[in-house]
Amino acid sequence: MNKSFHQLEQAIDRVDSRFPGVPRQEVILTRLYYHIMPRLGAYLNEALKDYGIHESVWMTLMTMYACPDHVLYPSDISDTLDSSRTNATRISDELVKNGWAERQPCAEDRRKIRLVLTDAGIRFVERIMPVARDRNRSLWSDFSGDEKAQLEGLLRKLLARLGG
Amino acid sequence: MNKSFHQLEQAIDRVDSRFPGVPRQEVILTRLYYHIMPRLGAYLNEALKDYGIHESVWMTLMTMYACPDHVLYPSDISDTLDSSRTNATRISDELVKNGWAERQPCAEDRRKIRLVLTDAGIRFVERIMPVARDRNRSLWSDFSGDEKAQLEGLLRKLLARLGG
DNA sequence: GCGAAATAGTAACACGGTTTACTATAATCG
């Protein structure tokens, strides 16, 4: 078992002996979640790094690829990624800078900006797609169908608890 | 169900119809994990915010509280939190700045710095402890013992997969 | 013993993200 996590478990026990009443399993679950996150991010970004992008940019490209005419608005980005508008702007900047998307004014609602995937963007998405899928598949390859279904259910429950 | 997550699920399906072969469940699991993380952080930090600290500072205070004589070295912080040395230095700075800990030279190994919890630090920890525990308990209160055990097992497996 | 390699702590900088504040446009309602 992981060294650093083991260390944390011991700390929990020592705290309990001085100030009894620690909700042990709850703390462990929470800390496990924290511990996994940066590693999960690193794992997924590792494959993307070769292409000079970050997970959130990739997710945005995928979302645009899925849209009719490959068009969306920056706020769709923040909705889908569940992040701030500011972040959507920054991601848009990056897409444009790399020539994968372009900004167009929107006639129907002039507050909006149409963000359109370019041909280069489409080719880029289709080139990366197989790599990204392999990563995801291999990440979960140790898990049985039952385990994945269980975990999905439990995570959905947790998300709901957190006002998802 | 969560609006933004629902949006993401639809995007996955649309991608699949254009570029078939998406590992649907795997992608959903991964994205669920991403979606939950910031909300979990916000939930836990909300209670700590009133006391002017962040989750990682709290975890460090707890760890120090658990140590013999309330002493540890900055590298113990990075081990326990699974974060960089630099981050341990910054957290140490914050503890010292707030009067919760003090730095002492270490005679046995002069590369090291002894970080000692002050009396004020101990009082602070004991004051926050009940609040932090309540938060953790209430976070997981919807989950049965079985569910928590299941989730713990699955998360440990995931951590192991990620080289934990 | 001594030179090479490892380890501890820190500072400077980069990165990905949020909050706050602003402008422009659209929708609402009295």
Next chain:
DNA sequence: CGATTATAGTAAACCGTGTTACTATTTCGC
């Protein structure tokens, strides 16, 4: 109608963290 309110996008500042580069000290291996 017109005034108010809501929404879309962006810029500026800040925040928590990681990477890289450095110094001081200890440990290792010849």
